[in-house]
Amino acid sequence: MSAPDALAELRDRLRRFAAERDWGQFHAPKNLAIALSVEAAELLEHFQWLTEDASRGLPAGDLAKVREELADVLLYLVRLADELGVDLAAAARDKIELNARKYPVDKARGTSRKSTEL
Amino acid sequence: MSAPDALAELRDRLRRFAAERDWGQFHAPKNLAIALSVEAAELLEHFQWLTEDASRGLPAGDLAKVREELADVLLYLVRLADELGVDLAAAARDKIELNARKYPVDKARGTSRKSTEL
Amino acid sequence: MSAPDALAELRDRLRRFAAERDWGQFHAPKNLAIALSVEAAELLEHFQWLTEDASRGLPAGDLAKVREELADVLLYLVRLADELGVDLAAAARDKIELNARKYPVDKARGTSRKSTEL
Amino acid sequence: MSAPDALAELRDRLRRFAAERDWGQFHAPKNLAIALSVEAAELLEHFQWLTEDASRGLPAGDLAKVREELADVLLYLVRLADELGVDLAAAARDKIELNARKYPVDKARGTSRKSTEL
Numbered sequence: 279m280s281a282p283d284a285l286a287e288l289r290d291r292l293r294r295f296a297a298e299r300d301w302g303q304f305h306a307p308k309n310l311a312i313a314l315s316v317e318a319a320e321l322l323e324h325f326q327w328l329t330e331d332a333s334r335g336l337p338a339g340d341l342a343k344v345r346e347e348l349a350d351v352l353l354y355l356v357r358l359a360d361e362l363g364v365d366l367a368a369a370a371r372d373k374i375e376l377n378a379r380k381y382p383v384d385k386a387r388g389t390s391r392k393s394t395e396l
Numbered sequence: 397m398s399a400p401d402a403l404a405e406l407r408d409r410l411r412r413f414a415a416e417r418d419w420g421q422f423h424a425p426k427n428l429a430i431a432l433s434v435e436a437a438e439l440l441e442h443f444q445w446l447t448e449d450a451s452r453g454l455p456a457g458d459l460a461k462v463r464e465e466l467a468d469v470l471l472y473l474v475r476l477a478d479e480l481g482v483d484l485a486a487a488a489r490d491k492i493e494l495n496a497r498k499y500p501v502d503k504a505r506g507t508s509r510k511s512t513e514l
Numbered sequence: 515m516s517a518p519d520a521l522a523e524l525r526d527r528l529r530r531f532a533a534e535r536d537w538g539q540f541h542a543p544k545n546l547a548i549a550l551s552v553e554a555a556e557l558l559e560h561f562q563w564l565t566e567d568a569s570r571g572l573p574a575g576d577l578a579k580v581r582e583e584l585a586d587v588l589l590y591l592v593r594l595a596d597e598l599g600v601d602l603a604a605a606a607r608d609k610i611e612l613n614a615r616k617y618p619v620d621k622a623r624g625t626s627r628k629s630t631e632l
Numbered sequence: 633m634s635a636p637d638a639l640a641e642l643r644d645r646l647r648r649f650a651a652e653r654d655w656g657q658f659h660a661p662k663n664l665a666i667a668l669s670v671e672a673a674e675l676l677e678h679f680q681w682l683t684e685d686a687s688r689g690l691p692a693g694d695l696a697k698v699r700e701e702l703a704d705v706l707l708y709l710v711r712l713a714d715e716l717g718v719d720l721a722a723a724a725r726d727k728i729e730l731n732a733r734k735y736p737v738d739k740a741r742g743t744s745r746k747s748t749e750l
Binding site for chain 3: 637638639640642645646649652653654655657658660661662663665666668669672673675676678679682683684685687688690695698699700702703704705706707709710712713715716718720721723724725726727728730731732735737740741742744
Binding site for chain 4: 422430433434436437441
């Protein structure tokens with residue numbers, strides 16, 4: 279038997295979590311997209327006054343808080359994808375393949391330019 | 397042999413993708429957290445003038461774009477967690493357990509109040 | 515003598531506020547743009563589980579908090595524009611004129627479609 | 633006669649702009665708060681891969697785009713405050729006074745710590 283896939287497991291647990299609390303009424307995709315965006319900003323807040331270098335070496339206490347914010351983003355992302363009927367893992371694989379075509383190694387190496395400016 | 401876990405597979409592919417393009421110099425956690433937040437807002441933009449009901453029934457064309465934005469959020473999230481050395485799946489499981497304690501079924505049923513107001 | 519313009523007055527007070535605290539070192543436009551985005555999300559958080567109708571009739575206590583978040587967004591916006599040497603009021607007037615051309619009354623009436631879809 | 637105040641002038645022009653296009657139906661505070669947050673992220677996007685130093689010296693072409701994004705943020709902020717019945721200039725003045733108490737010069741000089749950590 280294969281190990282359960284982490285994304286599928288999360289999706290099922292969150293679906294049950296919401297159902298037990300009768301939260302379906304609040305979980306319109308519009309509201310979940312807001313919540314996701316708010317959590318992404320809470321994550322970003324931890325970095326706002328840090329230099330890039332400092333952001334690579336967070337103290338353990340800060341990292342523990344950041345870890346929790348990363349989880350919050352993932353939970354809303356998985357919940358939103360589920361409400362929309364989107365298979366997140368498949369969508370991500372498709373997007374990596376698209377990015378590989380948009381950012382070929384020889385043109386994209388060492389630059390942060392957008393694909394339209396390569 | 398077990399099926400590869402989707403999150404672990406994404407992490408490895410994205411790590412290779414960035415290395416091949418020498419993008420490590422841009423991928424400071426601070427910058428990835430910005431990119432994640434920007435992608436979450438691009439996702440949200442699709443919902444900004446929709447009613448909640450309309451957000452539950454996106455036309456196929458819009459859903460295809462939204463699916464791509466969901467993927468973008470996941471890709472940056474996985475990349476950021478990897479740069480920070482955070483195991484996303486474990487962090488998400490820990491957060492669900494924390495949420496289960498903060499939002500017990502009997503108190504949280506049918507309300508969108510924060511845990512501190514239950 | 516004319517009344518002092520509110521935006522110019524804010525710009526000058528915030529410039530002095532930052533100088534007195536030696537905060538110029540933190541106020542790179544990149545960091546201020548992050549802070550602005552974080553404050554906009556804190557504002558948005560107040561609305562995330564509300565219906566549109568409920569958002570039109572906030573209780574007084576919530577409105578007081580929202581008023582403070584609106585102020586935070588304006589403060590960072592004014593500070594960022596100042597660091598970039600942008601005259602906010604002039605930029606806003608130019609944008610309204612551009613929007614008037616992009617959204618002519620006869621085409622834009624009663625629709626939330628983007629200008630490119632009118 | 634005093635010069636018209638820029639914020640009051642913007643508020644009135646935007647109110648008329650929305651009324652002429654019958655956009656009141658879309659301009660629930662919830663939706664305007666989303667739009668504001670989306671615009672703040674579009675502004676932030678211009679800085680995402682720049683170093684802090686580079687963000688202090690934007691090329692003229694980039695600055696022109698950033699100027700337009702700054703305007704977009706202000707327009708939605710003014711529209712949202714108007715729909716909520718908030719006097720933005722007064723709210724900003726109140727917040728500066730609060731911040732002056734929270735961040736006294738002798739404690740806040742040269743640090744980006746939060747007021748609760750001073």
